[in-house]
Amino acid sequence: MDVVLVRWPEETLHLGELRGSGTPRLLLVGPEASPPDSVDPLEDWIRLPAEDRDVRARVATLEARASNGLATPEIDDDGLLRFRDRWVSLSPVERELAGALVERFGAVVGRELMARKAWPSGAPTRNALDVHILRLRRRIAPLGLEVRTVRSRGYLLQVATI
Amino acid sequence: MDVVLVRWPEETLHLGELRGSGTPRLLLVGPEASPPDSVDPLEDWIRLPAEDRDVRARVATLEARASNGLATPEIDDDGLLRFRDRWVSLSPVERELAGALVERFGAVVGRELMARKAWPSGAPTRNALDVHILRLRRRIAPLGLEVRTVRSRGYLLQVATI
DNA sequence: AGCGTCGGTTCACCACGGAGAAACAAACCC
DNA sequence: GGGTTTGTTTCTCCGTGGTGAACCGACGCT
Numbered sequence: 001m002d003v004v005l006v007r008w009p010e011e012t013l014h015l016g017e018l019r020g021s022g023t024p025r026l027l028l029v030g031p032e033a034s035p036p037d038s039v040d041p042l043e044d045w046i047r048l049p050a051e052d053r054d055v056r057a058r059v060a061t062l063e064a065r066a067s068n069g070l071a072t073p074e075i076d077d078d079g080l081l082r083f084r085d086r087w088v089s090l091s092p093v094e095r096e097l098a099g100a101l102v103e104r105f106g107a108v109v110g111r112e113l114m115a116r117k118a119w120p121s122g123a124p125t126r127n128a129l130d131v132h133i134l135r136l137r138r139r140i141a142p143l144g145l146e147v148r149t150v151r152s153r154g155y156l157l158q159v160a161t162i
Numbered sequence: 163m164d165v166v167l168v169r170w171p172e173e174t175l176h177l178g179e180l181r182g183s184g185t186p187r188l189l190l191v192g193p194e195a196s197p198p199d200s201v202d203p204l205e206d207w208i209r210l211p212a213e214d215r216d217v218r219a220r221v222a223t224l225e226a227r228a229s230n231g232l233a234t235p236e237i238d239d240d241g242l243l244r245f246r247d248r249w250v251s252l253s254p255v256e257r258e259l260a261g262a263l264v265e266r267f268g269a270v271v272g273r274e275l276m277a278r279k280a281w282p283s284g285a286p287t288r289n290a291l292d293v294h295i296l297r298l299r300r301r302i303a304p305l306g307l308e309v310r311t312v313r314s315r316g317y318l319l320q321v322a323t324i
Numbered sequence: 325a326g327c328g329t330c331g332g333t334t335c336a337c338c339a340c341g342g343a344g345a346a347a348c349a350a351a352c353c354c
Numbered sequence: 355g356g357g358t359t360t361g362t363t364t365c366t367c368c369g370t371g372g373t374g375a376a377c378c379g380a381c382g383c384t
Contacts, residue, residue, distance in 0.1 A: 289333090
């Protein structure tokens with residue numbers, strides 16, 4: 001999402017909309033004005049006059065924050081799992097499993113539910129799900145995603161931690 | 163939590179610790195240095211020389227964000243203990259104990275009460291609770307939480323002190 | 325102060341079950 | 355035909371909960 005530059009305090013009105021819509025914004029604070037106070041991580045400000053590189057740095061940070069919040073993997077129409085401009089192909093079973101995990105990204109999906117998604121008429125073996133999870137893990141690792149186990153509850157898809 | 167001022171890029175080493183521990187920090191960027199790039203809302207920077215009121219404004223924002231995001235830990239529907247965008251899974255017994263502590267975050271919870279929560283029909287051994295508290299302590303340490311003992315009263319959950 | 329008790333911490337060990345992983349075999353698709 | 359996908363078995367590993375015992379510091383008593 002693009003960062004909007006706003007003169008402060010001249011364009012205060014405009015600012016209200018931006019805050020409401022969650023648009024990232026950089027306030028250009030005049031030499032005499034006092035700095036705004038907002039805790040919103042999508043809002044920043046800089047004192048004028050300012051160097052170009054400083055403005056650009058703050059804009060870049062806001063952009064990164066904005067797109068970070070939206071960083072959710074998705075499965076496209078071709079069955080590819082896409083995340084942050086990379087992708088991997090999935091096998092049919094993996095697509096169902098990944099689909100369930102992506103739908104509730106960051107939250108736990110029960111083993112039962114996943115098994116029903118992959119095999120609506122009943123899972124072949126109890127172990128089959130484990131094996132496919134293992135394969136899915138290796139498949140999505142290059143995207144920087146990982147499947148974490150929550151014992152006796154299910155699995156959870158998230159951005160890989162270091 | 164107090165905001166730490168760090169000269170950039172001279173005190174880069176120090177910065178590593180601060181980032182790791184989630185301490186809010188303001189980087190004082192020398193006249194020639196290029197600004198840092200971090201998306202962490204608990205990190206900000208300002209170009210030197212800077213006006214006092216500008217520094218104060220940025221410090222205030224960081225403080226507000228820190229105390230805002232602090233809030234309280236919570237146990238979600240999946241039984242995960244979440245705190246500051248991190249989480250750990252809990253075993254059933256730990257979930258009961260943590261639940262009692264989270265409910266009264268920052269206040270003492272009696273041993274009796276906790277034992278009843280974990281084992282409604284009576285604790286198995288005298289020190290079963292102790293052992294589970296030990297395990298819970300180690301489990302939640304990565305979240306920056308700690309269980310403090312209040313002798314002959316009970317236990318208290320709080321943000322870990324350094 | 326000396327001493328015993330109490331409350332709490334930590335460790336080592338066991339048993340059980342859930343999950344991970346490798347290896348093999350069959351089915352499938354280009 | 356060759357690679358991919360899927361199912362299955364088997365073995366190993368680890369999370370979990372319980373138990374006993376050693377240890378340690380705070381407290382209270384004489």
